[in-house]
Amino acid sequence: QVELVESGGGVVQPGGSLRLSCAASGFTFNIYAFHWVRQAPGKGLEWVAVLSSYGIDNYYADSVKGRFAISRDVSRNTVYLQMDTLRAEDTAVYYCVRSKATSWHNFDFWGQGTLVTVSS
């Protein structure tokens, strides 16, 4: 069955870095685009970043541009989110989400999420 399993969350100090991983299984990895979507405590969903099915095109929310980087390892069927210069407002559950290569706007399967807490 389809699975997206996030890992790498934890507590980090402001200004620090963290790398999230998303292990995919149960489907053909390289025909999907992948996103990261986050949800701060008590808040709504916020789109963070997307990586194309070719692994070349990537786009970011203005709030993370220049600090976060999305990438993938096709050999490991894994997507990553490198988060640098973290701020308190980056505290959230981060979800790995897939979408078909022809319809990036449809987030058709989500992982369970991993919690990132930025605090001193």
Next chain:
Amino acid sequence: QSALTQPRSVSGSPGQSVTISCTGSSSDVGSYDFVSWYQCHPGRAPRFMIYDVTKRPSGVPDRFSGSKSGNTASLTISDLQTEDEADYYCSSYAGGYLRYVFGSGTTVTVL
């Protein structure tokens, strides 16, 4: 601050219908038929419920339906069931730098 506006909560009795609105602008909902809806139960992965305004993915009951008029999209849940009690979020393609925007979320309560 979410880009799309949803009511904070809606409620209904089992068997009734409820409708959740999702109001955006001419830059997102009004410009693209790329509105989708997601169901969120606490502690569970969000579930894809409606895409491209009106379409249902395989496995989603036909009690769930979507529509759009101008800058406002809507999700209607007919024949409300207890398992429908959850948070619901809309999303739209927005183009430009924002790219994808979500709604503020609506809690559906089954009385």
